[in-house]
Amino acid sequence: MQLSLRERVPVDRIASGREALGEAVPRRALRRLIVTEARLAVREPAGLVWGIGLPVLLLVIFGNIPKFNLPTDKFGGERPLDIYLPILCAMVLSMLGLFSIPGPLATYREQGVLRRMATTPVSPAAVLAAQLVVNLMLAAIALGLILVIGTTAFGLSAPQQPFGFLLALALTAVALFGLGLWVAAVATTGRAAQAIAGAFFFPLEFLAGLWVPRQIMPAGLRDVSDYTPLGSAVQALQDSMSGTFPSARALLVLVAYAAAFGYGAVRMFSWE
Numbered sequence: 001m002q003l004s005l006r007e008r009v010p011v012d013r014i015a016s017g018r019e020a021l022g023e024a025v026p027r028r029a030l031r032r033l034i035v036t037e038a039r040l041a042v043r044e045p046a047g048l049v050w051g052i053g054l055p056v057l058l059l060v061i062f063g064n065i066p067k068f069n070l071p072t073d074k075f076g077g078e079r080p081l082d083i084y085l086p087i088l089c090a091m092v093l094s095m096l097g098l099f100s101i102p103g104p105l106a107t108y109r110e111q112g113v114l115r116r117m118a119t120t121p122v123s124p125a126a127v128l129a130a131q132l133v134v135n136l137m138l139a140a141i142a143l144g145l146i147l148v149i150g151t152t153a154f155g156l157s158a159p160q161q162p163f164g165f166l167l168a169l170a171l172t173a174v175a176l177f178g179l180g181l182w183v184a185a186v187a188t189t190g191r192a193a194q195a196i197a198g199a200f201f202f203p204l205e206f207l208a209g210l211w212v213p214r215q216i217m218p219a220g221l222r223d224v225s226d227y228t229p230l231g232s233a234v235q236a237l238q239d240s241m242s243g244t245f246p247s248a249r250a251l252l253v254l255v256a257y258a259a260a261f262g263y264g265a266v267r268m269f270s271w272e
Helices: 011-021 024-043 046-063 080-100 102-110 113-117 125-153 162-186 190-208 219-226 229-242 248-268
Strands: none
Touching: 024 046, 024 125, 046 080, 046 125, 080 102, 080 125, 080 162, 080 190, 080 229, 102 113, 102 125, 102 162, 102 190, 113 125, 125 162, 162 190, 162 229, 162 248, 190 219, 190 229, 219 229, 219 248, 229 248
């Protein structure tokens, strides 16, 4: 049963209870929460289907289209499939950040789960941490599959700048997961979180080049793409794939979005 505001447990009692139990219980509880959230991710596989299944499926479909495997002057002699690999990597992180994270967290708050946890020795922030850990694991699986399938089945090259590639992925994950947490913070219900996430997702994917690759976008549209989180992410990942370290501009744009979304999520997120 959801507690009302009048039934709120005093903060000093909660804190003293946590101090008496020590750090062992919260650490064990966090591990248990991660296992529980992972099981829920399998039982209600939004992240598995959209964050892993869809990008991998698109890679397989594109890889089996003959036209996508022919070098073209439009892409500087590269194949369209080479251009789409970084786009699909960015898509993984946007799918998980915008759909797999905000929905459950907004639903937990809507149903009073986070509020009830505040009366236990386990901080409600543990649920947030467990969600992030599970989605990072899903992202690692999806990105690993894309790279392995791309290089082994379709002859794509591995990233020529591995450090730059990993740095771009890390900054993209922080930015997109931060955006997902901000959506969870402002959404009043789980359904509202999905609606807000969708409003962000489709424009961001368009500007990332999913429908029209950045290389053939009109100059003005490409300039706009350069200053979006996914547009800058795709540019940084493509540079790393081709052997060029990501540009300072692309990395700074990602850092700025990561800081802005993270700050907004922290400032606006509430447990009830």
